[in-house]
Amino acid sequence: MDIAVPKEIKNHEYRVGMTPGGVRELVRAGHRVRVQTGAGDGVGFSDEQYVAAGAGLVADVAELFAGAELIVKVKEPQPEEYRRLKPGQVLFTYLHLAPDEAQTKGLLASGCTAIAYETVTDAQGGLPLLAPMSEVAGRMAVQAGAHCLEKAQGGRGVLLGGVPGVPPARVLVLGGGVVGINAARMAMGLGADVTIFDKSLPRLTQLDAMYGPGIKTQYSTADAIEAELSCADLVIGAVLIPGASAPRLVTRDMLKKLPQGAVLVDVAIDQGGCFETSRPTTHQQPTFEVDGIVHYCVANMPGGVARTATLALTNATLPFVLALANKGWRRALNEDAHLAHGLNVHNGKIMYQAVAEAHGLVHTPLQQALAKP
Numbered sequence: 001m002d003i004a005v006p007k008e009i010k011n012h013e014y015r016v017g018m019t020p021g022g023v024r025e026l027v028r029a030g031h032r033v034r035v036q037t038g039a040g041d042g043v044g045f046s047d048e049q050y051v052a053a054g055a056g057l058v059a060d061v062a063e064l065f066a067g068a069e070l071i072v073k074v075k076e077p078q079p080e081e082y083r084r085l086k087p088g089q090v091l092f093t094y095l096h097l098a099p100d101e102a103q104t105k106g107l108l109a110s111g112c113t114a115i116a117y118e119t120v121t122d123a124q125g126g127l128p129l130l131a132p133m134s135e136v137a138g139r140m141a142v143q144a145g146a147h148c149l150e151k152a153q154g155g156r157g158v159l160l161g162g163v164p165g166v167p168p169a170r171v172l173v174l175g176g177g178v179v180g181i182n183a184a185r186m187a188m189g190l191g192a193d194v195t196i197f198d199k200s201l202p203r204l205t206q207l208d209a210m211y212g213p214g215i216k217t218q219y220s221t222a223d224a225i226e227a228e229l230s231c232a233d234l235v236i237g238a239v240l241i242p243g244a245s246a247p248r249l250v251t252r253d254m255l256k257k258l259p260q261g262a263v264l265v266d267v268a269i270d271q272g273g274c275f276e277t278s279r280p281t282t283h284q285q286p287t288f289e290v291d292g293i294v295h296y297c298v299a300n301m302p303g304g305v306a307r308t309a310t311l312a313l314t315n316a317t318l319p320f321v322l323a324l325a326n327k328g329w330r331r332a333l334n335e336d337a338h339l340a341h342g343l344n345v346h347n348g349k350i351m352y353q354a355v356a357e358a359h360g361l362v363h364t365p366l367q368q369a370l371a372k373p
């Protein structure tokens with residue numbers, strides 16, 4: 001199969017969809033891999049390393065896309081990328097379609113087959129291709145939050161761990177999944193006072209068993225969240241309903257409860273965000289202020305630690321890329337129901353229910369795409 005790895009073009013996005021090590025595995029399996037010149041520059045993978053692994057280099061992105069059967073990326077395609085896609089091509093990357101009407105329409109119009117990393121599932125009920133980036137973003141959320149709490153960043157001038165004689169910061173983590181656990185671990189490690197909210201009682205029980213009295217758990221309701229806001233320094237948004245728009249847990253009105261200079265880090269921004277006042281930001285300009293509250297809403301947080309993130313992501317994606325390349329997308333999805341959950345768009349149709357619901361569009365059952373044409 002002809003596989004293409006473009007250079008990412010989103011703002012300050014340096015990750016790359018495949019490492020030279022991954023290229024070598026695919027070439028050994030008999031595939032042709034073409035990598036855009038300079039694609040790995042930002043994470044320390046040179047063109048020479050890709051060539052040594054067996055890749056061809058292509059400088060012209062139009063040529064790269066035109067000849068590809070499978071395109072492996074990191075971030076959702078930007079307008080100039082989805083305009084290049086065509087029927088018969090498979091795109092394998094993060095998509096986050098629920099809050100992104102323009103991209104959804106662009107992918108539908110292209111006629112391509114788009115498989116989203118973030119909705120591929122595993123036998124344990126997890127999201128194995130979202131998890132590595134959620135680990136990264138959860139850990140970064142505390143670093144970012146600690147920085148934003150500094151006075152010069154607009155924060156209230158609070159040190160997460162406090163010092164002897166001065167209590168630590170209060171950190172609320174909304175959502176106790178992969179982002180939430182990693183954020184909580186980092187915040188606890190720095191000595192903060194951490195409360196984690198979730199709607200899932202089994203999840204809260206698990207967190208309680210894992211961390212004991214070092215962490216407080218709360219069942220997530222509007223009342224419970226509102227009650228905690230008045231003494232919160234940092235609130236991390238980490239909820240997810242797979243494929244769907246994030247539930248809005250903190251309204252603009254609720255911001256009044258927070259102390260001035262408190263910080264909201266909305267990791268869930270890529271699914272639309274869980275604070276009413278959130279809007280996506282970039283690494284270049286990561287924060288803005290609403291009613292005296294600092295908002296950090298970077299939609300590609302792991303891009304900031306692109307080398308760690310590329311290695312973590314490609315460890316998880318490589319087996320699926322190999323399956324798609326070796327078997328072709330239809331057989332690979334037919335033989336792996338978890339990979340099949342990644343199918344979001346095929347041949348001008350939405351194949352993922354939560355995405356169709358988010359846009360008020362028709363949902364086409366997966367089986368229709370998986371049946372032989």
Ligand SMILES: NC(=O)C1=CN([C@@H]2O[C@H](COP(=O)(O)OP(=O)(O)OC[C@H]3O[C@@H](n4cnc5c(N)ncnc54)[C@H](O)[C@@H]3O)[C@@H](O)[C@H]2O)C=CC1
Pocket residue numbers: 118127130131133134135137174175176177178179180197198199200203220238239240241246247249266267268269270271298299300301302
């Ligand atoms: N901004 C960025 O760069 C990145 C964003 N993300 C995003 O972070 C979000 C969280 O991802 P994961 O932790 O991997 O998901 P996850 O599925 O592991 O965890 C989500 C948790 O939210 C809980 N939840 C759902 N509704 C809730 C509610 N109303 N109140 C409290 N908890 C609720 C679920 O029970 C679950 O435990 C996703 O939107 C993901 O796309 C992930 C990586 C990078």
Ligand SMILES: CC(=O)C(=O)O
Pocket residue numbers: 094096130133134270299300301302303
């Ligand atoms: C998950 C995601 O959106 C990211 O890693 O950028």
Ligand SMILES: [Mg+2]
Pocket residue numbers: 270299300301
């Ligand atoms: Mg994102």
